[in-house]
Amino acid sequence: MAQKRKDRNKEEMRMKKKARERGGKRVGRAREGGVQKWRGKKNEAKKVKRLKEGGRQERGKRRENGPGVATVKVEPEDCDFVIAKRGKKRERGSEPGEGLESLSLAVKKRKKVREEEETGGDEGQRAKKKKEGSKKKPKEEKAEQPVWEEEKYEDGIKWKFLEHKGPYFPPEYQPLPDNVKFYYNGEAVKLSPSAEEVATFFAKMLEHEYTTKDIFRKNFFKDWRKEMTLEERMIITDLNKCDFGELFRMHKDRVIKEANQKIVEDFGYCTLDHHRERIGNFKIEPPGLFRGRGDHPKQGMLKKRIQPEDVIINCSKDSHIPEPPAGHKWKEVRHDNTVTWLASWTENVQGSFKYVMLNANSKLKGEKDWEKYEVARRLKGCVEQIRAQYKQDLKSKQMHIRQRAVALYFIDKLALRAGNEKEEGETADTVGCCSLRVEHITLHPELDGDRNVVEFDFLGKDCIRYYNKVPVTSRVFKNLKLFMNNKDGGDDLFDCLNTAMLNKYLTSLMPGLTAKVFRTYNASITLQDQLKELSNMSDNQAEKLLSYNRANRAVAILCNHQRAPPKTFEQSMANLQAKIDSRKEQLSLAKTELKQAKKEAKGSSDAKLQACKNMEVPLEKIYNKTQRDKFAWAIDMTEPDFFF
DNA sequence: CGACTGACTTAGCACCTTAGGC
DNA sequence: GCCTAAGGTGCTAAGTCAGTCG
Incomplete structure (x- = not known):
């Protein structure tokens, strides 16, 4: 056993090194050490680390909101469902997509003209309907606006014309007034502008629990020192000797009332296919300290200021190209109408992309949303069949099919998320269905009068704890026992399965069907x-x-x-x-x-x-x-x- | 075929605004 | 009118998943 661990540790070191060599760019995607195979080997290195760290209890406490502490959200806006909205027009019993276009034009002045009949345009639209007809519906907001041209673009084309002003950049850093001082070891130290700015990021968060956490402080201090001059680095060597009190108080007093209305007016809208649409997040994310959720290994790291030189603009060739702020240039201006974003940049902490996109009430987003529910409605038509199939598959001779069946059972019954793999050490340790580990479930042949009870205890998305005791069928129960056989707590429960395999299978059962549709x-x-x-x-x-x-x-x-x-x-x-x-x-x-x-x-x-x-x-x-x-x-x- | 990237959705938290009780 | 709690919004982290590439 000890030898086994040792070997694994070695393996881990190798993997880590490899990961580092790759440059630690993207997060949460890559499997470590590309050579690993599914069967039994999945994420071997990953597990070792966890084993070393100790078991589930340790991780489970990350977030205090276990049962009884956290509150269940009861919010109608819940993004996962929609139902029973009153209003007008929908042909009952129609196939997805059918009769939808007819409604698309009806919308204007909806609020006032509840009772009015739909406007025309039906047939024409219908004729143009896309192949399988899984598309199209619309809506629009401004009554004054011209009706959308119901032009169906070929596959993948999202727009024909797009014009906007570019993103809004946060104001430059304003150095502290002379009467506000930072102290180190009791003595006032005048910081260079960049070191001072980062110091204010920390000061702003002083009231937050984050700043008491070791990882946060360590990450912050490390990144802060990078912003210091050599001289400052010589002086400031211990975060505990830093006094941000005056900066904190200044921040508290300051009333920052930017002329928000004006900014929204200027930057908050774009023109998409001749319609004025509200942009969702037109503001570049201001610099600050990264606040990950849960036990995030990167919490406290400096999120750098984004310059126009980092930003890619996407718009129509024939539109008025947005002006970069004075004295700056865009990283790139492109004209890609197969995507919906207006601007993008790469964020430095995780190396992931950030996008400026349209507001949820825009046509583009609304259509997508509509489609989502249509797919879910189609699932309704075949869900019983799918269930019957996975019940069959629970008996399959092939391990990956059995595992797929059990996973699907969980996803269907418990609305678990798919559970993509994540890169160890880059994000908090959370899981979904396919990435469940043995340590996340406990089997109870009998519990509180129920038989075959599975006890789940793991951290899901956003480090929200999932805790549930569920009676399952005896076949599922037996399978779980089988999957857990000869495994350590840190091993993957579904070692022969991943989300790609699962979704590929689901899509073969019904076009557009993926794990999240079940939710x-x-x-x-x-x-x-x-x-x-x-x-x-x-x-x-x-x-x-x-x-x-x-x-x-x-x-x-x-x-x-x-x-x-x-x-x-x-x-x-x-x-x-x-x-x-x-x-x-x-x-x-x-x-x-x-x-x-x-x-x-x-x-x-x-x-x-x-x-x-x-x-x-x-x-x-x-x-x-x-x-x-x-x-x-x-x-x-x-x-x-x-x-x- | 799997690794990796890019695009897009989902979702919790912080903060601001409004409503309601005193 | 003041204070507090509820409600609403903005922000952005953290997921999902399809497409591309070697």
């Missing part, structure tokens, strides 16, 4: 079923809204949507407690309720219901403006009796 599908169907179950036509608005919120909660639980309790949580709880205490008995009842409500979900608006749920509930009660804009396509297209 969309299950979220949507859950919401619908819950609504049906919880609400009655005779309910008043308040009751219906309550049902809606409860149905949403069910979805949030399914999808493991959680958020940490707000920082002010404890304080506000204490306040409430004090009040309540002072008011004796009857109030003690209210107290419990309040507490309960608070704990359960930050998002629940139960308390001030006035109105209610899907049918006959004003949309405004359920979706805020942003959501309504984003889902405008659904609103425009959905009849009162729409169902998923």
Whole structure:
């Protein structure tokens, strides 16, 4: 055993070296040491490290929001599902894509003209429909705008004309006034501008827990020193001797009210195929310290200021090319209409790409979104078949098929994410279905009266803990036992499977089907079923809204949507407690309720219901403006009796 | 065929704004 | 009117997945 470990350690060192040689560029993609094969060998090196680090307990505590601590998010905007939006127009029972174009033109002035009939253009559009007809629907926001030309572009073409002003750059750093000083070891030290700027990044975060973490401090200090002059580096050798107090206070006092409206007006819109569209994130991300989620190995590193020389502009050849800021040049100007971004740059911490793209309420994004739900709706048509197949596959003689079947079972039943592999050491250690390790599940032949219970405990996306005990079929249970046989905790549960294989298989079952479609599908169907179950036509608005919120909660639980309790949580709880205490008995009842409500979900608006749920509930009660804009396509297209 | 890249979606957190209680 | 909590928005990290390349 010891020898085995030793060998593995050696292997690990080799891999690490290799990774370093590659230049540590992209994150979370590459498998370490390209030669590894699936069977049994997957990520060997990776595991060793984990084993050394200690088991699941250690990792599991990363995020404090385990069950009972975190709150389940109950948010209607949940991106994974949409259902039952009231509005106009949708042909029931139509195949995906069918009859959709007819709606696309109908939209303008939707808010005012609810009851009006769709406008014409049907046939023409329909005729032009794309091959399989999996596409097209639209929507548009500004009533004054001309109607979209329903031109179908050939495959992959996203636009014909694109013009914009380029991204907005954050203001240059303003050096500290003379009366604000940084102190080292009790003495004022005047820093060079670049060192000073980075110091302010740290100072700004002083109130945040991040700055107390070792990795964060270490990464920050290392990167900070790179920005220092030689002289400064000689003096400043210990972060603990640094006093950022004055910088911190200055930051607190400063009221930064940029003329935001003007900036949005100037940079916030583009022209895409002759329509003015809102850009989602037109501001270049300002420099600062990287805040990864969870135990991120790169937390605290300096996120450098992006210069125009780093930025690639994408627009039409015949458009007015955006001007770079005075004295600067763009890295490149290209005219690629197969992509939707307007500008991009490479971020220095992870080496990943950043894009400036359109707002969610834009035609381009809306269409994509629409398609997503259409795929999920198509899945509805064949999901039973797929289930039957994977139940069969649980008995397959081929290991990779069995593993695929079990993985699919989890993805379907528990709405787990696919679980791509990530590069060790580059990001926090999180997993999804395919990347589950043996240490993430515990098998209980019997637990709390249930048989064949699988206990999941792992950190998923954003280091949100997934903890669940689920009874599974005995066949799945047996398979899991088999997969875990002769493996260490750090070994992959599905050693013969990865997301590429899984998705390839799924796509062969149904075009467009991938693992994440199951999340969309299950979220949507859950919401619908819950609504049906919880609400009655005779309910008043308040009751219906309550049902809606409860149905949403069910979805949030399914999808493991959680958020940490707000920082002010404890304080506000204490306040409430004090009040309540002072008011004796009857109030003690209210107290419990309040507490309960608070704990359960930050998002629940139960308390001030006035109105209610899907049918006959004003949309405004359920979706805020942003959501309504984003889902405008659904609103425009959905009849009162729409169902998923 | 797998590694790697690029594009795009998903999602939590921080902060700002608004609503509501006192 | 002030204060607090809820609600809404912006930001950007962290995923998914398809396409390309050696």
